[in-house]
Structure formats: C-alpha cells, structure tokens
Amino acid sequence: MNRVLVVDDEPQIVRALVINxxxxxxxxxxxxxxxxxxxxxAARHPDVIVLDLGxxxxxxxxxxxxxxxxxxxxxxxxSARQTSDEKVEALDAGADDYVTKPFGMxxxxxxxxxxxRRAEPVGRPEDSVxxxxxxxxxxxxxxxxxxxxxxxxxxxxxxxxxxxxxxxAGRLVSQKQLLQEVWGPSxxxxxxxxxxxxxxxxxxxxxxxxHPRHFVTEPGMxxxxxx
Amino acid sequence: MNRVLVVDDEPQIVRALVINxxxxxxxxxxxxxxxxxxxxxAARHPDVIVLDLGxxxxxxxxxxxxxxxxxxxxxxxxSARQTSDEKVEALDAGADDYVTKPFGMxxxxxxxxxxxRRAEPVGRPEDSVxxxxxxxxxxxxxxxxxxxxxxxxxxxxxxxxxxxxxxxAGRLVSQKQLLQEVWGPSxxxxxxxxxxxxxxxxxxxxxxxxHPRHFVTEPGMxxxxxx
DNA sequence: CGGCCTCTTGACGCCTCCCTGACGCGCGGC
DNA sequence: GCCGCGCGTCAGGGAGGCGTCAAGAGGCCG
Numbered sequence: 378m379n380r381v382l383v384v385d386d387e388p389q390i391v392r393a394l395v396i397n398x399x400x401x402x403x404x405x406x407x408x409x410x411x412x413x414x415x416x417x418x419a420a421r422h423p424d425v426i427v428l429d430l431g432x433x434x435x436x437x438x439x440x441x442x443x444x445x446x447x448x449x450x451x452x453x454x455x456s457a458r459q460t461s462d463e464k465v466e467a468l469d470a471g472a473d474d475y476v477t478k479p480f481g482m483x484x485x486x487x488x489x490x491x492x493x494r495r496a497e498p499v500g501r502p503e504d505s506v507x508x509x510x511x512x513x514x515x516x517x518x519x520x521x522x523x524x525x526x527x528x529x530x531x532x533x534x535x536x537x538x539x540x541x542x543x544x545x546a547g548r549l550v551s552q553k554q555l556l557q558e559v560w561g562p563s564x565x566x567x568x569x570x571x572x573x574x575x576x577x578x579x580x581x582x583x584x585x586x587x588h589p590r591h592f593v594t595e596p597g598m599x600x601x602x603x604x
Numbered sequence: 605m606n607r608v609l610v611v612d613d614e615p616q617i618v619r620a621l622v623i624n625x626x627x628x629x630x631x632x633x634x635x636x637x638x639x640x641x642x643x644x645x646a647a648r649h650p651d652v653i654v655l656d657l658g659x660x661x662x663x664x665x666x667x668x669x670x671x672x673x674x675x676x677x678x679x680x681x682x683s684a685r686q687t688s689d690e691k692v693e694a695l696d697a698g699a700d701d702y703v704t705k706p707f708g709m710x711x712x713x714x715x716x717x718x719x720x721r722r723a724e725p726v727g728r729p730e731d732s733v734x735x736x737x738x739x740x741x742x743x744x745x746x747x748x749x750x751x752x753x754x755x756x757x758x759x760x761x762x763x764x765x766x767x768x769x770x771x772x773a774g775r776l777v778s779q780k781q782l783l784q785e786v787w788g789p790s791x792x793x794x795x796x797x798x799x800x801x802x803x804x805x806x807x808x809x810x811x812x813x814x815h816p817r818h819f820v821t822e823p824g825m826x827x828x829x830x831x
Numbered sequence: 832c833g834g835c836c837t838c839t840t841g842a843c844g845c846c847t848c849c850c851t852g853a854c855g856c857g858c859g860g861c
Numbered sequence: 862g863c864c865g866c867g868c869g870t871c872a873g874g875g876a877g878g879c880g881t882c883a884a885g886a887g888g889c890c891g
Contacts, residue, residue: 449722451722461708461710461711462710464710464711464714465710465711465713465714468711468714468715468717468718469714469717469718471721472718473718473722474701474715474718475715481688483688483689483692484688484691484692484695486692487691487692487695487696488695488701488702490695490696491695491696491699491700491701494698495676495678495700495722495723496722532836532837532838533837534837534838547746547748548745548746548747548748549746549747549748567839568878568879569839569840569841569879570838570839570840571879572878572879572880572881573838573839573840573880573881574838575879575880576880576881576882579880587880587881594879594880595747595757596759596760596846596847596848596878596879597759597760597847597848597877597878598747598760598763601747759847759848759849760848760849761848761849795867795868796850796851796852796868797849797850798868799867799868799869799870800849800850800851800869800870800871801849802868802869803868803869803870803871806869807870814869814870821868821869823858823867823868824867
C-alpha cells in the first residue's frame with residue numbers, strides 16, 4: 378500500500394485522480410495549494426507526490442524546492458504549460474517527471490508506478506531488510522519487530538524513528554537530522570520529543586531499557602543504533 | 605563525468621544526441637540495434653541509457669527487460685509511437701521515462717539529468733571518511749573513534765576539534781583558527797581551552813599521551829595532526 | 832457520543848560536559 | 862641563578878542535557 382499526495386487547485390482533476398488511485402489501492406492525501414502541500418508532505422510522508430505547477434499561493438517550482446530541501450520522495454509534475462523551459466526548470470529543480478495536461482490516466486498511472494518502483498530501496502541480496510541483534514529483530518519491509526519470540530507493537534512515530542536509526546546502523550545520527558526526518562523539516566530543536574520516543578523504543582526493544590546497548594546516546598550530538 | 609549509452613537505429617538522431625551529450629561532458633557510447641545495446645550496457649556500465657524502441661533486430665521492450673534483468677540503471681525511452689499502451693508497456697517493463705519523437709533537446713537533457721540525479725547514491729555507509737594511524741582510527745562521517753579494538757567516546761567539542769585537525773592533516777593549524785572554528789568567530793585568544801582539549805584528545809587517542817606522536821604542538825604557533 | 836490509542840507537553844532528578852583556576856614543568860632571556 | 866612565558870595536567874562547580882513519569886490534547890473507530 379503506497380501513499381500518494383495529490384496537489385492541484387482544480388477540484389475535478391483532484392477528484393479524478395483520487396478515484397483512480399484509490400481504486401488501485403493507493404492511500405491518497407490531497408492539497409489544493411502549495412502551503413498545504415508542503416505541510417502534508419512533511420506530516421504524511423507520501424511515497425510519491427503528484428504536483429500541479431499552477432497553484433494559487435506560490436510558484437510550483439518553489440514547492441518542489443521546498444520538498445527537495447529535506448526529502449528525495451519522487452515528484453511527478455502535472456502542468457498545463459508545455460514549453461520546454463518550464464519543463465527544464467521543474468526537472469532541474471528536482472522533479473522526477475513532467476506530464477502535460479491533458480493527460481492520459483493510464484500513462485500517468487504507469488509513470489507513477491515507475492517513480493515508486495525506482496524509489497524502492499535497492500534490494501541487494503546481501504543487505505537484508507531484516508536487522509537482528511541479540512535482543513530483538515526488526516524487519517523494515519514487513520514493519521515487524523520481534524523480541525523474545527513475540528511481536529512488539531510500535532506506533533507510527535516509533536517506527537519512523539527506528540527506521541532512520543537502523544538505516545544508519547553504526548553511524549551517529551544527529552538530533553536535528555532525526556527530528557527533521559521523523560517530524561518534518563520545520564523541526565530541529567525539539568529534542569524532548571526524541572527523549573520520549575527513544576525511551577519508548579528502548580522500553581519496547583532493549584533487554585535492559587535503563588542500560589541500552591543498541592540505542593546509544595551520544596550526549597550533545599545525537600543517537601546511534603548499534604547492532 | 606557520466607557515461608551515457610545511446611541506442612537508436614537512425615544515424616542522424618544518434619549523431620545529434622552524441623554531439624549534444626559530448627558538449628556537456630558526458631562520455632557517450634552508441635548502439636544501433638538491441639543486441640549491441642545489451643552487450644554495451646553490460647560491458648561499459650553506463651550511468652543512464654537512452655533507448656529508441658524501434659530497433660531492427662528486437663522489440664524495444666525486450667531490450668528493457670534484458671537490461672532490467674541485472675541492473676537498475678536509468679532507462680530513458682525514446683519513441684515515435686505516441687499511444688498510451690506503448691508507454692504503459694515500456695514503463696511497466698522497467699523504463700524510467702518515455703519521450704516521444706520529435707523531442708526537444710533541452711527537455712531530453714533535463715530528463716536525463718533528472719534520471720541520473722535520482723540514481724545517485726543516497727549516502728551509503730561506504731562513503732565514510734576514515735582516517736587511520738598506527739594507534740587509532742577515526743571515522744568522521746559515523747562520528748566513531750576506535751583504539752585498541754574498542755570504541756572511544758568523544759564529547760562534541762572534542763569531535764569538533766579533532767575534525768578540524770584531521771581535515772588539515774599534515775598542515776599546521778594556528779591556535780586562532782582552531783579557536784574560531786570550534787568555539788566561534790568571537791574567540792581567538794583563549795588558548796587555555798586548546799590546552800585542555802588537546803590534552804583530552806591525546807589522553808583518549810594517543811598510545812602515550814605525554815609523548816604525542818599524532819597531535820603535535822608547534823610552540824607559539826598552533827597544532828598539527830600527523831598521520 | 833464515548834473510549835482507545837497516539838502524540839505532545841511539563842516537571843523533576845540525575846548525569847555529562849564545558850569552563851575555570853591552580854600548579855608543575857621546560858625553556859629562553861635578563 | 863632567577864624570572865617570565867607558554868604548555869600540560871588535574872579537579873571542582875555550574876549549567877544544561879538527558880531519562881523518566883504522568884497528565885492533557887487530539888484524532889479515529891465503534
């Protein structure tokens with residue numbers, strides 16, 4: 378199940394896209410202006426964004442830059458303008474694809490699939506998605522955590538935090554980076570969030586939560602996941 | 605410098621592409637049929653492939669599948685056929701983008717840049733900057749220091765100081781420069797800070813802290829990190 | 832509408848880190 | 862030989878960061 382963010386100020390276009398996407402088992406969020414789009418992109422972490430360039434409140438290219446400032450999520454631009462310059466500008470700003478209106482729904486969906494597909498993590502045989510420690514097991518793909526032979530339930534925020542840490546296994550991840558990746562680009566100083574959620578992760582996964590061996594604090598710098 | 609493989613059976617198209625690509629500092633290989641394309645893709649490992657679907661010897665979609673069998677290199681399809689079905693088929697076979705002829709060169713190049721850009725590595729664990737001496741190892745990216753088989757814990761200020769010294773390995777770094785880089789531009793004379801923190805670094809990293817071999821004092825001038 | 836699950840926020844005690852001052856040592860100049 | 866200067870070392874105190882708990886706010890589902 379993939380999540381899509383649709384951004385367009387024409388309600389009928391949004392409606393058509395939402396219907397078609399939901400029929401194909403996508404989760405869909407919708408925004409009709411740039412500010413909402415940026416907010417939803419940060420809050421919902423879509424797997425792909427369909428973005429109309431002609432928005433009422435801000436330039437579409439600025440929206441692209443705003444998103445690219447903190448994530449590489451695929452952006453599929455939808456636009457009525459067909460000039461080469463517009464396309465080049467949007468693509469160089471960070472868009473992944475550019476489709477001109479009117480568009481064929483089948484083609485758009487195929488381009489969407491292509492964008493999602495190539496954004497998938499490189500599933501090289503050697504680097505399994507399952508990470509094991511002596512205390513617990515994490516399967517990032519299946520979104521499952523095991524400990525002592527039973528499943529551990531994690532909330533969405535806990536998962537997100539765990540994911541960032543595990544993907545950077547062995548490396549220090551700064552507080553700012555964690556906050557921005559999990560809570561969105563407008564966060565960066567709210568380290569109290571981190572303290573609370575790190576405590577949750579430790580309580581749920583560490584054998585001895587008060588003496589963490591895998592979720593290590595580096596005072597003043599950040600956190601590190603050690604296998 | 606990126607390598608491009610151009611596949612098309614029309615010589616004038618190939619020529620136009622090759623000229624434009626070379627002018628933009630791409631390395632270019634060219635093929636005029638599917639078999640050659642597959643061979644060159646394997647032999648030269650291009651960073652991106654521009655593929656015309658209308659080839660004399662085999663179906664373009666088969667070429668895509670042949671390439672996708674072993675690599676995720678971006679494939680930008682070029683085709684005279686504009687029907688939606690063709691596009692969907694090519695994209696679902698593994699193409700990354702689909703441009704119909706006649707095409708604008710600027711747009712094609714922008715799409716090429718987009719394809720190359722998103723294929724760039726995100727930040728593999730391999731790209732860490734590791735500095736080794738006979739006594740200890742420092743990984744600047746992971747913020748990890750190693751000595752005698754164990755991890756060494758460094759505080760943020762210690763890391764910062766170490767980083768400046770290591771980045772200027774072999775060169776003398778003046779006290780003023782160190783103070784300003786680590787403590788901020790308003791510092792410059794507080795050399796007592798340096799004495800304290802250099803002592804910490806030596807105590808934590810040098811084999812014989814009282815006779816430093818890697819963190820050398822240049823009296824009256826500054827400090828130098830020697831590998 | 833009510834209950835449940837998250838997320839957010841605040842308070843409190845503990846621990847770490849940074850700064851500071853004191854002292855010892857070696858070196859060069861007076 | 863004495864003194865001044867720069868550097869290395871050590872220990873203590875203050876400030877801020879961190880872990881923990883608990884309560885309130887908000888959204889989702891029955």
